[in-house]
Amino acid sequence: MSQTQLAIAAMQPEEFRRKVVAHLRSTLGSFEEKATAHTWSQALAATLNEYIYAGRSRTLKTQIESQARTVHYLSLEFLMGRLLASNLHNLGLYQVAEQAMALQGLELADLLEQEPDMALGNGGLGRLAACFIDSMATLALPAIGYGIHYEHGLFRQEFIKGRQVERPDQWREFGSPWEICRPESQQVVKLYGHVETIHDQNGSRKVWHPSRMLRAIPWDIPIVGYGGQNVNILRLWESRADHFFDWDVFNAGGYVDAYAELVQAETVSKVLYPNDETDAGKELRLIQQYFFSAASIADILRRFESAHGNDYHLFATLNVLQLNDTHPAIAIAELMRLLVDEKQLAWQEAWQITQQSFAYTNHTLLPEALETWSVSLLQTVLPRHMEIIFEINRRFLQQVDERWPNDQQMQAKLSIIQEGEKKSVRMAQLSVVGSQRVNGVAKIHTQLIKTELFPEMVQLWPEKIRNITNGVTPRRWLKICNPRLAELIDQHVDADWPRYLEKLEQLKPLAKDKDFQQKFMAVKQRNKQALVAVIKQLTDVEVSAEAIFDVQIKRLHEYKRQHLNLLYILVLYRRLLKNPALDICPRVFIFGAKAAPGYRMAKDIILAINRVAKVINNDVSIGGxxxxxxxxxxxxxxxxxxxPAADVSQQISLAGKEASGTGNMKLAMNGAITLGTHDGANIEIAEAVGEQNLVLFGMKVDEVKALQHSGYAPQHIYQNNEEIKAALDWLSGDFFTPEQPGLLASISKNLINEDPFMVLADFAAYQQAQQRIDSFYRQKSAWAEAAILNAVSMARFNSDRSIMEYANDIWQLKPIPAAEC
Known part of the structure; x- marks a missing residue:
């Protein structure tokens, strides 16, 4: 334990209170009687920063002195959430802070609510990145996260007459106490222009003449490892104009035009995922991806050159660049451009360095989610990169031809360039070709990558594709979010279980213990009661904590099949209308999700759920x-x-469509019973907790394929299942939308005529699974046992395990614990 950690361990509440008050006065210029909850929250963060940035200094100094191999985690999303509670827990100061604030007459919980979410992500991808960088710091791995310093997060979602409406999410409107601007490390990012070929005595070379420049300004956010010994950073790039104010235009009366370049530049880091339905939106999204990739590569090279000069053959030995999906894939072409054009390395040497430096995580099998960019757009925005990609592809296709001589079909299938009327660049292919390792994120997902997505790549490189099942951090997703359960666990296992989650397996014998079952379910009931108040506050709907809390929370997408859940609710509601005395366990169906602004069907599903909810919740005939x-x-x-309040965790994607899922892990970790398909990590959760302790249903991957090949006909199911037909006809009429009949008909039409994700095909099995849930929940002791076994069997879904597998199998990275300065 370092001297700093010893000092933290010896900290007394009164001493900590004095530190917070000192920051309230000297850092924030306030005093006790005047300070608001927000001000106290800021003072508390400033107090923590004393320890955090001292830890960052120790960590950085240790890593520099050890010349450690470092992983650079490139991700367009980092869904961090709030950091105050996380940092308190990771430093070991949560209880001290709680007692210190009580001495001041304040509730720590109230101060924690003052912090806005750092919502720099959409869903699972961004939250996974946040869990991973938490684990990297906890495991003392030299690591830096790279992303974009979005002014606005994804968006703040409101409902108007049931419809999703997007509002700006200004997470740092008044600044963030955690971040530090590092202008000394800013980079210049080039765009547009043309490429010139120069011939001289050394041969020919390419020179890119950009027509637009952006400044990339880095903001560093410290990532505190559990125990507080190591502190890594998340570096987020803010876009600014290279020359942001034109005095001549301003003095000539063009007061708005003088800022035009500034406004254009700031747009790049303005918002996560601009709507790409328009050409301008596509162009902006491409620029975003290149902007943070180019700035990050330049930053990595700057750091490398300061330590090793121009000895670039060491680069891949000391650096690994992890692509979190294909969003940063353009970084492969950017590193090649820098090494070939600016550092004057021979192509083959540069390619060897590049290929050995990158690794790629694939997160999807959905064709529409496998990113492509039109060649014409890339040639306009990044003309030199398009040339480089063409050359990478030409040389790669030579390898393909050596393996499959004169096989034009194979060339077309594997080519990075997709031919056709409008040529495009397949970023997944570029990522595989340009990386030394590729990984899937669940066993079944990785198998499908090998057999369905990239089978020929496996033949070319048999050892390239690996599996690393996703994980989540138990610090945030159990210890922090469920303090009542964490307190119960503390009574039975060592206090370091958030670091070594496998210790929870010691609790398995207690799953049958009636006294422990009662305590465990009492925790669940208190969490449900707390959520009842949240539901009332947010929706003005009163629900009972005695009901089953049936939860589906994830990004709104057809493949995740929120509309399968909705269809069952409609069928169940019709049954209750026919027979109000129907014997069912009271159920609260809870949804939480955002739909992409341009995703019409997803937004229609949200509208339908909200309009159906309005009718059901006000129908007294069904007795609640x-x-x-x-x-x-x-x-x-x-x-x-x-x-923490969920009884049932709905994970109902069509088999073969969900790469892994991480919500399934978080919910199981908190004692929810999974109601899920044979998809993603659901399969591995079943292996870990026992199939009898969750409810799986529906087609498996091979059955889905067989039905697709035989010709799936949803109309036949619709015509021959009375309940499905009645529910879909009901949805298409005016029962839920009397002011506008047919408002919800798009969902019915989609399911009857297309049903791309086979909702109707799986409905009968889903209905049976829901009936099993009803029966299971009535068996109180059996349900409690299953809930406990879910919670204590999640060790393999700890992100620490995932990251150690990356470190050992992908990155060849060793822990470097920070030394005391």
Whole structure:
């Protein structure tokens, strides 16, 4: 234990209170009687920063002195949530701070609510990145996260007459106490222009003449490892104009035009995922991806050159660049451009360095999610990179031809360039070709990558594709978000279980113990009661904590099949209308999700759920046996309230479509029973907790394929299943939308005529699974046993395990614990 850690361990509440008051006065210029909850929250963060940035200094100094191999985690999303509670827990100061604030007459919980979510992500991808960088710091791995310093997060979701409306999410409107601007490390990012070929005595070379420049300004956010010994950073790039104010234009009366370049530049880091339905939106999204990739590569090279000069053959030995999906894939072409054009390395030497430096995580099998960019757009925005990609592809296709001589079909299938009327660049192919390792994120997902997505790549490089099942951090997703359960666990296992989650397996014998079952379910009931108040506050709907809390929280997408859940609710509601005395366990169906602004069907599903909810929740004839709520603005801090209260975790994607899922892990970790398909990590969760302790249903991957090949006909199911037909006809009429009949008909039409994700095909099995849930929940002791076994069997889904597998198998990285300065 370092001297700093010893000092923290010896900290007394009164001493800590004095430190906070000192920052309240000297850092924030306030005093006790005047300070608001927000001001106290800022003072508390400033107090923590004393320890955090001292830890960052120790960590950085240790890593520099050890010349450690470093992983650079490139991700367009980092869904961090709030950091104050996380930093308090990771430093070991949560209880001290709670007692110190009580001495001041304040509730720590109230201060924690003052912090806005750092919502720099959309869903699982961004939250996974946040869990991973938490684990990297906890495991003392030399690591830096790279992303974009979005002015606005994804968006703040509101409902108007049931429709999703997007509002700006100004997470740092008044600044963030955690971040530090590092202008000394700013980079210049080039765009557009043309490429010139220069011939001289050394041969020919390419020179890119850009027509637009952006400044990339880095903001560093410290990532505190559990125990506080190591502090890594998340470096986020803000876009600014190279020359942001034109005095001549201003003095000539063009007061707005003088800022035009500034406004254009700031747009790049303005918002996560601009709507790409328009050409301008596509161009902006491409620029975003290149902007943070180019700035990050330049930053990595700057750091490398300061230590090793021009000895670039060491670069891949000391650096690994992890692509979190294909969003940063253009970084492969950027590193090649720098090494070939600016550092004057021979192509083959540069390619060897590049290929050995990159690793790629694939997160999807969905064709529409496998990113492509039109050649014409790339030639306009990044003309030199398009040339480099063409050359990478030409040389790669030579390898393909050596393996499959004169096979034009194979060339077309594997080519990075997709031919056709409008040529495009397949970023997944570029990522595989340009990386030394590729990984899937669940066993079944990785198998499908090998057999369905890239089978020929496996033949070319048999050892390249690996599996690393995703994980989540138990610090945030159990210890922080579920303090009541954490307190119960503390009574039975060593206090370091958030670092060594396998210690929870010691609790398995208690799963049958009636006294422990009672305590465990009492915790669940108190969490449900807390959520009842949240639901009332957010929706004005009153629900009972005695009901089953049936939760589906994730990004709104057809493949995740929120509309399968909705269809069952409609069928169940019709049954209750026919027979109000129907014997069912009271159920509260809870949704939380955001739909992409341009995703019409997803937004229609949200509208339908909300309009159906309005009718059900106000129908006194069914005696409150079912309630339906869609909580607005789903985000990390809301998930932290939902997950501990969930009884049922719906993970119902069509088999073969969900890469892994991480919500399934968080919910199981908190004692929810998974109601899920044979998809993603659901399969591995079943292996870990025992199939009898969750409810799996529906087609498996091979059955889905067989049905697709035989010709799936949803119309036949619709015509021959009375309940499905009645529910879909009901949805298409005016029962839920009397002011506008047919408002919800798009969902019915989609399911009857297309049903791309086979909702109707799986409905009968899903209905049976829901009936099993009803029966299972009535068996109180058996349900409690299953809930406990879920919670204590999640060790393999700890992100620490995932990251150690990356470190050993992908990155060849060793822990470097920070030394005391």
């Amino acid at each position: 046996k079912i309630k339906l709520v869609f909580l607005p603005n789903y985000r990390v801090s809301l998930a932290e309230k939902l997950i």
